[in-house]
Amino acid sequence: MKITALEEYGLRCMILFSAAPDGRLTLPEISSQEGLSLPYAGKLLMLLKKAGLVKAVRGRSGGFVLIRPPDEIYLKEILAALGSSLYGSHHCDRYSIDDESCRHQGDCKVGTLWGFFNQHIQSVIEKVTLADVADGKLNYSQLTNIQT
Amino acid sequence: MKITALEEYGLRCMILFSAAPDGRLTLPEISSQEGLSLPYAGKLLMLLKKAGLVKAVRGRSGGFVLIRPPDEIYLKEILAALGSSLYGSHHCDRYSIDDESCRHQGDCKVGTLWGFFNQHIQSVIEKVTLADVADGKLNYSQLTNIQT
């Protein structure tokens, strides 16, 4: 199982906004603070913008700002903008050998397992906000209680 | 977040053994039952063999068998044989831009988050066996209770 680079760096960028004095960051600032190349930072911010999480101001004194305060932005939105979930409808498309449908249609043992993992992760990220993560005060038992 | 192809297909192969009449399967059998090419099935079984989960018998009436009964093989062993965990020591190596160490050394917000997800997954797979998965009788609340 893997975290993708987009998820890793994209989330790091979002966290930067929480700590930014006036909530505004330019690409050069993001790039240098996270040690990313400028075009790559641009690529990440475009993804976040298309998902409606940040808005961009062009021109000389431009930059990016969060569309909402950090405590109103859920991790689920951020991660959805940067990649796909651990297990979803796309999964069987990807891993089916037969042309039309998965060989394990209707009785997919591994799918059930991945589904459980995904279910847990979704239940966490739909309740945890960007502010929670940026504060650095999350703890494990808190997260496992979150799902009810 | 993604499940790798090795994890997907490798686990499917392990499940096959649970259902095999005498517990023995040849590569051609595995290949045809899972719809994988013969060399690819071979690659998967070599990984599982190197991890000490199956043993191979060469020659005309050869094949593979599980090294232990399915209820004594834990998912953790299988998944470890097929790939790396969602979050571990390798993570910061991979995603550090600066040459020597990660830029977020000692205060990695995203690392904390991934760590929690990983912690949950590990707590499940170290207690669930291949037999549990093959039986298809797992359920979500059972899995969330398993971690204590």
Place this chain on the structure above:
DNA sequence: TTATTACTATACCAAAAAGTATAGTATAAA
């Protein structure tokens, strides 16, 4: 003993993800 069937190993090709290069458009300050 020989042919068949099976595992084993290595090299190779293809596709997707990761990351870079470059050229352009918009805006505000000088």
Place this chain on the structure above:
DNA sequence: TTTATACTATACTTTTTGGTATAGTAATAA
């Protein structure tokens, strides 16, 4: 109005993962 600074878009290169091809070794049944 010009220039500097910032966002935007597209094409390209590199690396990793996914998957194939092929040649070889081992063991058994005829």
